[in-house]
Amino acid sequence: MPLAPTLAVIGGGQLARMMAQPAIALGLPLRLLAEAEGVSAAQVIVDQQVGNHLSLDDLRAVTTGCDVVTFDHEHVPTEHLHALVADGIAVRPGPDALVYAQDKGLMRAKLTEIGVPCPRNALVTTPEQVEEFGLPCVLKTTRGGYDGKGVWMVREISQAQEAFDAAAAAGVEVLAEELVDFRRELSALVARSPSGQAAAYPIAESRQVDGVCSEVIAPAPDLSDELSAHAQQIALKVAGELGVTGILAVELFETNDGRVLVNELAMRPHNTGHWTQDGAETSQFENHLRAVMDLPLGSPAPRARWSVMGNILGGPNDAGRLYDGFPHVMARDPHLKVHLYGKEWRPGRKVGHVNVFGDDLDDCLERARHAVAWFRGDLGDHSE
Known part of the structure; x- marks a missing residue:
């Protein structure tokens, strides 16, 4: 008899990779459908198959003998997910929920129907x-x-x-x-289990460069308690009304006139929640696993006053091996945490991130930005 139920994960990106660590601690076996050999998650999840998420045969092959299936991305066809449900697989989040993260037109119509503010x-x-x-x-x-x-x-x-x-x-x-006149972008992250238990993380501010998240601050600075609670309630309402299982990230615009509007939905661990790996009592990845396996959720409470996540994005010049940046950033900041994705350097590509936390926001921002700049090669050669 297996020691624990097996969870299938569709997609071999960094989100699946970062599910592996809490899965090890929980004693939860993972099985991966990777799009190619050697992709990010395939480097750390032993039980793996190479296949195409657009192929129902490949999906059935990887989920055979598994109790639950979840996702690194939202691109599996809805009809294939319904077929897996008919096969008796617990698909989490389910196809009737995931479709609203797959199709922006359906998402806008549904959010309007349930009274959630949108552009x-x-x-x-x-x-x-x-x-x-x-x-x-x-x-x-x-x-x-x-x-x-x-x-x-x-x-x-x-x-x-x-x-x-x-x-x-x-x-x-x-x-x-x-085109919304907004002050900044916020992220409301919640976890929800099939039994209906939910946990809400502090509202974070996300900062973008060319449409890609570059930096996240949790909690969002200068956000009123009222607007923070309102944003959390929106995310909890969306999760409940849509029947989401796992992590739900609700990306929001905070408008200049003091409102919040929903921009996007993601039903999986999300870039704006990476700070939780080191800054929260329970990371988004662990709570996603707990939720999809219908285990009691962990506390989303922050460990420190401030947490800052900085994305390491590939720059125009090859910075060499990211590993070579470790001696400097680790010696300069023993409290900083680095998470690399096992990806080759490419301009604009997310290849890793850093997390810092503490009581002084300006200090946290400086530490995170310095480490990111060093890994990118913006501050000098890694061999220095």
Whole structure:
């Protein structure tokens, strides 16, 4: 008899990789469907198969003998997830929930139905309809976009055609949204189990560079208790109404007039929650595993007054082996934690992150930024 139920994870990226450590501590066997040999998670999860998440045969092969399946990404076709459910596999989050993270058009319609505040939006099929919607605006493909991909800022109608060409090539629709006048971006992270238990992490501020998260501060500085509680309640409401199991990240705009609007949903561990690995009593990765296995959730309470996560993004120049940055950053800051993803350096690619925590926000920011700059090679050669 197995010592514990086996959990299948679809997708071999860094999120699956970071599930491995809490799974080891919990004695929870993981089985991985990796898109290729040697990808990030395949370097640390022994029980693995190489396959295509678009193939139902590959999905069935990797989940045979598993009790539960969860995800590193949201790109498994909804009809395949329903087929796995029919096979008796516990799919978490389930297809009826995950579809709202897969399709932005469906997500906007559902959030409006349940009374969750969103930017003004509409599905559009022609540049003329974009003009009628109103410029400037943001155009998004309803499926497939992430980290700034599949998103276009349209200030002149001539800029709209690129979005329609991309959508036609991918066989998806185009969503128009108002260009929100916002102060900053926030992230509300919650965990929810099938039995309905939920845990909410402090609201974090995320900072972007070219549409990619570069830095996260938890809790968000200068956020009123009222708006913080409101943002948490939005995330808890979305998780409950949609029946989410696992981690739900709700990306929000804090507007200049003191409101919050939902921007995106992710139903998996999320970049804006990486600070929890070292800054919270229970990381998002452990709580995701606890949730999908329907175990009692761990405390989301912070360990320190402030936590800062800095993404290590590949720069224009090859910084060499990231490992060679360890002597400097570890000697300079013994309290800093480094998480590398086992990925080759590529411009704009997320190859790792650092976490720092403490009582002084400015100090935490300086420490995180210095370490990121050093790993990127912005401050000198790693051999110095």
